[in-house]
Amino acid sequence: MPTPTTDRYAARARVLKAMAHPVRLCLLDALAKDERCVADLQALVGLDMSTVSKHLAVLRGAGLLDADKRGNQVFHRLRTPCVLGFFGCIESVLAAGAARALDVLEPR
Amino acid sequence: MPTPTTDRYAARARVLKAMAHPVRLCLLDALAKDERCVADLQALVGLDMSTVSKHLAVLRGAGLLDADKRGNQVFHRLRTPCVLGFFGCIESVLAAGAARALDVLEPR
DNA sequence: AATCTATTTGGCTATTTTGCCAAATAGTCA
DNA sequence: TGACTATTTGGCAAAATAGCCAAATAGATT
Numbered sequence: 001m002p003t004p005t006t007d008r009y010a011a012r013a014r015v016l017k018a019m020a021h022p023v024r025l026c027l028l029d030a031l032a033k034d035e036r037c038v039a040d041l042q043a044l045v046g047l048d049m050s051t052v053s054k055h056l057a058v059l060r061g062a063g064l065l066d067a068d069k070r071g072n073q074v075f076h077r078l079r080t081p082c083v084l085g086f087f088g089c090i091e092s093v094l095a096a097g098a099a100r101a102l103d104v105l106e107p108r
Numbered sequence: 109m110p111t112p113t114t115d116r117y118a119a120r121a122r123v124l125k126a127m128a129h130p131v132r133l134c135l136l137d138a139l140a141k142d143e144r145c146v147a148d149l150q151a152l153v154g155l156d157m158s159t160v161s162k163h164l165a166v167l168r169g170a171g172l173l174d175a176d177k178r179g180n181q182v183f184h185r186l187r188t189p190c191v192l193g194f195f196g197c198i199e200s201v202l203a204a205g206a207a208r209a210l211d212v213l214e215p216r
Numbered sequence: 217a218a219t220c221t222a223t224t225t226g227g228c229t230a231t232t233t234t235g236c237c238a239a240a241t242a243g244t245c246a
Numbered sequence: 247t248g249a250c251t252a253t254t255t256g257g258c259a260a261a262a263t264a265g266c267c268a269a270a271t272a273g274a275t276t
Contacts, residue, residue: 009130020124022117063205072273082197089190097171180243
């Protein structure tokens with residue numbers, strides 16, 4: 001793997017890694033339609049506020065979210081909504097996996 | 109996060125997590141056009157063969173690759189090529205991040 | 217200023233991941 | 247069968263991650 005290429009893959013991997021957590025996927029989904037403040041999102045996922053804040057920081061760090069403070073609340077929104085388009089393909093990966101699992105049980 | 113929903117996010121996260129590593133992204137890219145045997149892929153990424161084998165196992169486990177043995181070689185191919193479509197969006201996330209970095213240096 | 221609310225940060229532990237080496241396995245060929 | 251090739255597996259150490267609690271910060275309200 002030549003180095004400039006490696007860097008490209010590393011950069012891409014950082015973005016994917018930021019997405020690759022159930023809670024963070026849930027957060028991205030929640031932000032699909034509207035911006036939300038941290039307390040809203042905390043109520044949604046039911047974890048400690050500090051944990052939610054850190055998940056949001058990961059998504060922001062990857063460039064996936066924008067945030068701004070209004071009053072004493074911080075509102076987050078999706079920066080690049082195309083990431084929501086990943087889910088369709090991921091579901092087909094999962095469906096293919098499920099089909100393969102059936103093959104094992106019921107080979108042709 | 110209600111539980112059936114959680115499970116869906118967890119399943120999706122497992123697929124993304126499998127992709128979220130520079131070497132595994134490189135492997136997926138290499139398999140974009142043709143199937144390849146493990147030794148080929150090892151030459152490409154330049155890591156220990158056992159390491160490459162484990163990365164491939166991760167991708168297979170997530171349902172991203174299919175493999176079959178012919179002779180004493182194992183050939184891998186992309187099971188659901190739509191994942192390659194992620195890269196376009198990821199690049200725009202990275203571009204947005206770069207733009208934001210410039211804003212910091214050079215605010216309006 | 218004192219207080220209250222919303223969010224972030226620091227610190228800790230438990231768990232997971234990565235990559236190497238060495239050893240095991242599976243298939244081929246003499 | 248024995249030797250050789252391709253790949254996988256087991257085991258280990260180093261690094262990264264996730265979650266909680268407690269403490270710090272920033273803004274609003276009295």
